[in-house]
Amino acid sequence: MMTDILKIKEVIKNSQKVTIISHYSPDGDALASQLALARGLEQIEIEISLINKDPIPDAYQFLKNWECIKPLEEIPDFASVIICVDCATWERTGYLKEQLIGEKTIVINIDHHISNTNFGHLNWVDPNAAATAELIYDLLGLLQVKIDKIIATSIYTGISTDTGSFLYENTTATTHIVVADLINRGADINLVRNSYYENINISKINLLKYGLNNLSFSVDNQVCWVAFTRDVFNNANATDADGEGLINHLKSISGVEVAIIFRETTSDTIKLSFRSKKWADVNQLASKYGGGGHPRAAGCTITGNLDSVVDGVINWVVQSIAQGGTSKFGWDNKCT
Ligand code: 5GP
Ligand code: MN
Numbered sequence: 001m002m003t004d005i006l007k008i009k010e011v012i013k014n015s016q017k018v019t020i021i022s023h024y025s026p027d028g029d030a031l032a033s034q035l036a037l038a039r040g041l042e043q044i045e046i047e048i049s050l051i052n053k054d055p056i057p058d059a060y061q062f063l064k065n066w067e068c069i070k071p072l073e074e075i076p077d078f079a080s081v082i083i084c085v086d087c088a089t090w091e092r093t094g095y096l097k098e099q100l101i102g103e104k105t106i107v108i109n110i111d112h113h114i115s116n117t118n119f120g121h122l123n124w125v126d127p128n129a130a131a132t133a134e135l136i137y138d139l140l141g142l143l144q145v146k147i148d149k150i151i152a153t154s155i156y157t158g159i160s161t162d163t164g165s166f167l168y169e170n171t172t173a174t175t176h177i178v179v180a181d182l183i184n185r186g187a188d189i190n191l192v193r194n195s196y197y198e199n200i201n202i203s204k205i206n207l208l209k210y211g212l213n214n215l216s217f218s219v220d221n222q223v224c225w226v227a228f229t230r231d232v233f234n235n236a237n238a239t240d241a242d243g244e245g246l247i248n249h250l251k252s253i254s255g256v257e258v259a260i261i262f263r264e265t266t267s268d269t270i271k272l273s274f275r276s277k278k279w280a281d282v283n284q285l286a287s288k289y290g291g292g293g294h295p296r297a298a299g300c301t302i303t304g305n306l307d308s309v310v311d312g313v314i315n316w317v318v319q320s321i322a323q324g325g326t327s328k329f330g331w332d333n334k335c336t
Contacts, residue, residue: 004122008108009142011122017047017079023087024053024094025240026069028161028196031060033085033110033132034069036154040136040145049075053094057241062195063157064150072099080105084120086132088113088292110135112170115283115292127294130168130175133158137178149186156187157196164248165197169296204246206236211246211261218318224250227262227310240265251275258282258321262310265301270309274298285317 012018020037022030030052038048050069060066072078072095082100087093088111093100101107109120112129129135133155140147147155159179163171166179183189211226218224228243236242243263250259258280261273272289274282275297282298291300302309 001127002116002118002123002125005124005139005142008110008122008124008139011081011106011108012041012046012083012139012143013044015046015079015081017049018081018083019049019051019075019078019100020083020085021051021087021093021095021100022085023092026052026054026056026060027086027244028060029131029133029158030086031056031063031066031069032154032156032158032161033136035063035065036133036151036158037083037085037136037139038068039065039151039154040140040143040147043145044143047079049078051075051078051093051095051100057239057244058201059196059199059241059244060157062191063154081108082106083108083110085110085136086113087111088116090117090119110139113292114294115287115298128172130170130172131159131162133162134175134178137182147182147185149188152182152185152187153191156182156189157192160192161196170294201242203236203238204242207233207238207242208246208249210236212249215250216314217256218314218321220322221255222257222321223260223314223318224253224256224258225260225262225310225314226250227306228264229306230264230267233263247273247275251277258285258317260313260317262306262313264306268303268305270302270304270306272300272302272309272313274300280321285320288316289313 018041020034022034034050038050041048051072052069056066056069107120109123111125112127112132114127116125137155210232214226216225247259247261257277259275263271265271274286276282281295283293283295286292286298286300289300289302293299
């Protein structure tokens with residue numbers, strides 16, 4: 001755990017202008033952290049610009065001021081204080097360092113991924129936090145910013161989506177205490193449910209249908225996977241964001257320890273998502289291919305054609321799982 005939190009507080013307090021950026025293919029935690037921090041800092045008279053490489057998925061467009069998040073090309077003058085939220089590495093921003101970082105730039109890295117490389121000048125990395133939004137809650141408290149209904153709703157969204165509605169292992173007593181406070185401050189949980197959880201578009205359902213009809217299992221059923229070609233996404237009229245969450249259906253199957261989704265993003269680029277249920281360290285698995293994340297949720301991108309990437313990864317994962325408990329891949333002890 002790396003924490004320059006007091007220095008971060010000082011730098012922010014002494015700034016007139018701050019740019020907040022998160023990772024490409026943004027998820028709920030990334031966007032919620034950006035928006036909550038932006039609204040909080042505006043209260044203390046700091047001018048904000050918000051950058052994301054990718055468009056904001058429809059599913060998150062209920063978050064207030066989502067349209068203020070823009071790609072770099074549309075931000076005329078970004079600040080010399082850049083806060084990266086929910087990015088394990090600088091590369092997750094999707095931009096080259098030289099596009100944003102000059103001689104005087106201070107990069108502040110606020111994140112909860114265990115694989116974070118502490119790439120900032122100042123780093124606040126806490127893998128025990130359920131979501132980056134939980135850290136934003138602490139930071140706003142430290143800056144004595146009032147958490148209004150809109151900030152509370154954003155932070156709630158980040159925490160709720162990153163914890164699978166408070167079910168995953170990363171959910172702690174602190175998470176619930178923070179969320180109780182957010183609800184006291186007016187977090188609109190009905191808005192989140194009606195706009196996100198119970199507002200799933202038909203493209204996403206079509207992907208789910210395909211996924212559930214095309215499950216593969218290892219012989220011992222501990223590994224379950226689905227591979228999506230580009231055509232499947234196109235035929236379902238689905239965006240990348242529509243693929244989010246599908247993997248949880250695989251993980252929820254009895255006996256499955258590791259779930260994997262392979263998605264062809266271009267003809268020779270395959271995006272992988274990993275989830276594990278109880279003991280497999282998927283951060284270690286994804287790291288082997290240059291990715292990372294958390295012990296129970298991780299991802300990576302591999303160059304190659306879909307069939308050969310699936311074969312290679314599944315062979316290796318199935319072997320590793322069958323050996324269960326091997327320290328080679330950093331598995332937790334299965335028996336504890
Ligand atoms: P997802 O499977 O939902 O895309 O990602 C699961 C987790 O792994 C997230 O916490 C995400 O930040 C992380 N992750 C996904 N893809 C990558 C990647 O290519 N590199 C790294 N470092 N982390 C990733
Ligand atoms: Mn997160």
